[in-house]
Amino acid sequence: MRDYNCVIRRIHALNPLHAKFEILGSAAGWPIYxxxxxKNDMLPKILILGGVHGDEPAGVEACLAFCDLNHQNWFNSFQFYIIPCLNPHGYVHDTRNNDQDIDINWAFPSKNLPEIQALRKFVNDQEYKVIISLHEDWESYGYYMYEYRKDVTAIGQNILKRVAEVCPINLDGEIDGVSATDGLVDELDLEERAKMRGLGIPIALFQDNTDRLVTTETPTSLSLDCRVEAQITAIQAMIENYISLKL
Ligand SMILES: [Zn+2]
Known part of the structure; x- marks a missing residue:
């Protein structure tokens, strides 16, 4: 069993000068934070989600590590909204699904699920510059990502170039049944995908709350340190692209 109390302790130990936390609800007895x-509630917002799947711990670690980074210059440009572990029961038991054996990533319309309620409460119809959902893949030998975007510049390949410095990239022409280029899954027909898999968290949030949603996938076969570094690098590269390209 993984120690969620350690996650709780790390959240409570965050520097209160720049980090505020709240309990959004609880799932199977575990609080969701x-x-x-x-620094300024007028700044654009970035949403980062970790631990949607309980057996993908690198996203949880990356969220917590990101909160500990002291990048004051980013706080002059953005506000960060972070749910480090949306599925604490899965995290504790190392399962993809929650205690009801539901894959919450694809259960956004299920309004009575505590994890979905917590997410909806936190998102609260806000608009985000970008949403970053941190995931892992047990079958991939390298890092890859999805970039859903509306009328905004593609930056997925910029992110991948940076991640390639710290983690191997999955260079297959097809990933998870979809064609891909240099680790970036090619643009998806989201209506088709929603028909296949249901209205998932990524599709629902992309439709209603942002012009860009990125799902990043680290390969579980590599060390946790490497995967966490890859996730943090992806988040940093995203922010730096927004600042340098004035997106
Ligand atoms: Zn996942």
Whole structure:
């Protein structure tokens, strides 16, 4: 069993000067936390989700590590909204699904699920510059990502170039049944995908709350340190692209 109390302790130990946390609800007895890093509530917002699947711990670690980074210059540009572990029961038991054996990533319309309620409460119809959902893949030998975007510049390949410095990239022409280029899954027909898999968290949030949603996938076969570094690098590269390209 993984120690969620350690996650709780790390959240409570965050620097209160820039990090505020709240309990959004609880799932199977475990609290779900939302963290806000903000210096100015007029700044654009970035949402980061970790631990949607309980057996993908690198995203949880990356969220917590990101909260500990002292990048004051980013706080002059953005506010960060972070749910480090949306599925604490799965995290504790190392299962993809929650205690009801539901894959919450694809259960967004299930309004009575505590994890979905917590997410909806935190998102609260806000608009985000970008949403980053941190995932892992047990079958991939390298890192890859999805970039859903509306009328905004593609930056997925910029992110991948940076991640390639710390983690191997999955260079297959097809990933998870979809064609891919240099680790970036090619643009998906989201209506088709929603028909296949249901209205998932990524599709629902992309439709209603942002012009860009990125799902990053680290290969579980590599060391946790490498995967966490890859996830943090992806988040950093995303922010730096937004700042340098004035997106
Ligand atoms: Zn996942």
């Amino acid at each position: 939302g963290i806000t890093l903000s």
